[in-house]
Amino acid sequence: MRNFGADLGGIGGAPGGGGSGAGGGFGGGRAQDRAQMHLTEEVDILGAGQVGQLDFGSTSPGGANAAADMAVADGFVFGGDAGADAPHNSGDFTLQQLVQLIRFLRDKQNNTYISGQGENGVVSDFNIEIKFEGSEWTQDLRDRFIQASEYLSSIITGDLIDSGRIDDVKIEASIVNIDGAGGILGQAGPTFVRSDGSWLPTQGIMEFDVADATDFDAMGLFIDIVAHEMMHVLGLGTIWELLGLTSGSVAGDDMRFTGENATLAYNTELAALAATDPDSLLGVPIETDGGSGTAGGHWDDELFTDELMTGYISDPNYVSSMTVAAFEDLGYETVWDATDPTAAVPQLDDIVII
Numbered sequence: 409m410r411n412f413g414a415d416l417g418g419i420g421g422a423p424g425g426g427g428s429g430a431g432g433g434f435g436g437g438r439a440q441d442r443a444q445m446h447l448t449e450e451v452d453i454l455g456a457g458q459v460g461q462l463d464f465g466s467t468s469p470g471g472a473n474a475a476a477d478m479a480v481a482d483g484f485v486f487g488g489d490a491g492a493d494a495p496h497n498s499g500d501f502t503l504q505q506l507v508q509l510i511r512f513l514r515d516k517q518n519n520t521y522i523s524g525q526g527e528n529g530v531v532s533d534f535n536i537e538i539k540f541e542g543s544e545w546t547q548d549l550r551d552r553f554i555q556a557s558e559y560l561s562s563i564i565t566g567d568l569i570d571s572g573r574i575d576d577v578k579i580e581a582s583i584v585n586i587d588g589a590g591g592i593l594g595q596a597g598p599t600f601v602r603s604d605g606s607w608l609p610t611q612g613i614m615e616f617d618v619a620d621a622t623d624f625d626a627m628g629l630f631i632d633i634v635a636h637e638m639m640h641v642l643g644l645g646t647i648w649e650l651l652g653l654t655s656g657s658v659a660g661d662d663m664r665f666t667g668e669n670a671t672l673a674y675n676t677e678l679a680a681l682a683a684t685d686p687d688s689l690l691g692v693p694i695e696t697d698g699g700s701g702t703a704g705g706h707w708d709d710e711l712f713t714d715e716l717m718t719g720y721i722s723d724p725n726y727v728s729s730m731t732v733a734a735f736e737d738l739g740y741e742t743v744w745d746a747t748d749p750t751a752a753v754p755q756l757d758d759i760v761i762i
Contacts, residue, residue, distance in 0.1 A: 521554050524561030528554065528762050533567035534576050534740070536560060536638075542582035544618035548625060551761045553581050553614075556635040559759045560642065563732050566741025571602055571610040579612050579641055586617035593620045596637035598646055606739045607650050612641030632725045635756055636716055643738050644717060644731070645705035648694075653737060655691060658703045664691030665707075667737025669746060673730040676749040681711055692730060695719045707731075729753050 520539050524532030536557040540550060557579075568576040586592050594616035598609035614637055624630040640646050648654050648665060656662035664687075665671075674692045675682045682688035693708035698719050706719035707730075714722040717731050732744040732753045743753060 521550075521557065523554070523557035528558050528759065530558045530562045530759065532561040532565050534561050534564040536576070537574070537578045539578065539580050540582075541580055542584040542615070544583040544585060546583075546622075549583055549618075549621055549630070552625065552631045552634045553638075555631055555756065555759050555761050556638045558761075559635060559754065559756050560638060562743070562754050562759065563727075564642075564735055564740045564742050568606075568608060568740075569602070569604060571600075574610050577609055577611065577642065579614055579638070582613075582615040583618050583621055584615065585619070588617070589619040589623055591617065591620070593617055593633075596640060598641050598643060601643075601647065601650075607643075607647055608739055609641060609643050609647070614638065614641065627723070629721060629723060631756060632716060632721060635727075636721070639717060639731075640705070642735070642740075644734060647738065648705070651738065654694065656694075658694075658696045661696045663694040663696055663704060665694055665734065665737075666691040667734055669733035669736040669744065670730050672746060673728070673733040673744070673749050677729045678712075685711070692734075727753060727755055 519541075520537060522535050522537045524530055524535045538553050538557055540553075570576075582594075586594065594614070596612070596614040598612040600611040601607045601609050614634070616633075621630055624633055653665055653667050655664050655666050670692050671689065675688050685693065693711055694704060695706040695708050695718065696703050697709075702719035707715055707717050709718040709720045712718050712728075714725055715731065716725040716727050729744055729749060729751065732742050733746075733749070735742050736744055736746075745751060
């Protein structure tokens, strides 16, 4: 089984390979996500006061400014020619090429992206700032992060209280050369949480090995992995116990998420599954298999299988209303409505990157 970072997060099994352990590879089972964190206290250097820092025992390595390498990935040539289809600086740009050029120039200058501002059709008061670090970015891999952030801004709609200069959460995202395909995929999780009593994350990291990211992207699964881990950064599965939203234990094989909104969605949207669970009104079953990191931080895979927030990736995956309702239980304002708990929620494929 592939280990997903030193102390947090993981995808087990190489894509298409046999793998080993509970996760296996995509050729012999769904990959396993592993996450673990340690809570310490630290003063926020941005002046927001005392915050909880999730210390993963390692730091996210800073990388070179990836935007300098993006001209080739975008196919733009300034004062030269990269083929008949490449735009020139002589004014013969199509509208689509101009849009792409504006994106390139903006990213080259700032190396950041902020979701929910209408650029890709999503307008939301909940904004995720992604700071792209590392030296191995391609536009396709960047777009997966942008798509995931826009998706989350489409289902989480309410503004959060600023933390220093951060509105609403900032993620340092890295694509780096770790150890090649089939080894460590990367690490992801929240690093700072709010000190206002909500404990909602303000900052997080997401780091992936470029070879593995490229392989999973070729399979059409990297967007699912990115969205899954970004949900962990926002607190799904990572601050449940901190908020007192669980009962039972992994050891007792009876752990549940007790948020009232997710429990309602479980018993209505997924009524057929809930009917097989005599304790469904007590909460949503949490994964208790798979070891540290997978157990205790995901929906039960045996019951929910293809739901994006189980600990094992499927193909395809979907996001249930139950997962969106769980964000409500964490304290986010979302599109989920308790008066219509079975209403369909947006899916990742609904977001199209322009």
